[in-house]
């Protein structure tokens with residue numbers, strides 16, 4: 001199969017490289033000439049484990065190429081994937097579809113004679129496929145094409161694994177020829193027998209949002225239970241295990257923490273809320289989830305303030321982990337942003353370390369001093385807060401940490417240490433949902 005991927009950002013690049021690794025011939029297109037130049041030199045603009053080797057191998061073997069020239073790449077393609085961004089529209093929370101529609105227009109202008117499947121991989125609200133179809137049809141009334149929805153369910157940091165061993169692949173189409181093309185594209189997966197789940201296009205579009213909203217709800221639910229655990233002297237990790245062993249609930253996405261962040265949950269829950277409002281079917285549970293999570297991120301700094309007797313004025317706080325989760329350099333909607341703002345607002349000096357995201361973090365938190373390693377950030381600190389659970393922070397030399405700190409206080413927002421162990425080492429130890 002010849003596949004063209006429009007948009008060489010996170011979704012486009014991972015999906016394009018994985019399709020090439022399946023054996024397809026993939027052309028990744030982007031309007032950003034600088035990005036395409038870097039990719040052609042083998043530089044990967046994002047941090048994703050394994051992606052650099054995957055791109056290098058497939059490029060070397062001639063199955064993966066990068067270009068700014070959309071038209072020739074679309075003409076010869078069996079399938080054209082739209083993998084551009086759909087950020088929150090400023091002001092109203094609706095998904096901004098201008099990049100998707102611009103891509104549809106350029107596809108319409110470039111389509112060749114043969115049957116082409118146009119696939120939306122970007123997360124797009126219900127009905128976007130209809131609009132993409134209308135835009136292309138208007139430009140090319142004669143063209144032979146079908147528009148399909150095929151949402152991605154990739155976690156940053158585990159995206160290649162998720163792509164190659166998915167729980168399911170959701171494909172929304174009512175067109176028999178398009179279904180055949182999609183079956184052929186995902187055929188290499190059938191070795192691992194993942195379900196290709198064919199549904200209507202609108203159903204597929206909604207499924208993506210429903211999945212993210214449900215996961216965000218699960219996290220927010222356990223976060224509120226964690227707060228109650230702290231009040232009543234229960235242990236949230238045991239509660240999570242206890243409920244997660246029930247197969248109807250499942251053990252995943254029940255880790256209490258500082259609130260969910262990232263490029264998907266915050267924007268997708270907002271976009272789903274807008275759709276619900278527009279359609280007269282308000283999603284009150286999701287509305288509450290969004291509000292509770294926003295408040296949680298803002299309130300997290302209070303844990304540190306309370307551990308220091310109510311205020312952090314004049315105190316030096318070490319923050320370990322800034323990215324919204326480990327194994328990514330992504331700072332979008334990271335809880336650390338709200339935490340830093342509150343700490344700095346209360347008069348603290350903040351010293352931080354993150355293995356990958358400091359370059360991205362710097363402009364977002366100009367008041368913070370950044371360090372080359374965890375111990376550099378910890379030196380002289382009045383309190384240490386673990387905000388993102390990078391593996392490197394799970395096995396800190398606690399004796400060294402204690403010697404370096406001015407006062408031995410740890411606020412562990414990801415529950416990576418055992419309370420009894422930390423206390424035995426002489427720390428005042430505060431975590432989430434455990435006493």
Ligand code: UDX
Nearest residue numbers: 152153154155156253254255257260261262264324325
């Ligand atoms: C998510 C979805 O998992 C993926 O299917 C979708 O396509 C894109 O959005 P991602 O944003 O990369 O992926 O990260 P994920 O691992 O899902 O974590 C999201 C946020 O939730 C992070 O801030 C994480 O720390 C938090 N989280 C996750 C918790 O606080 N507790 C959990 O139990 C799980």
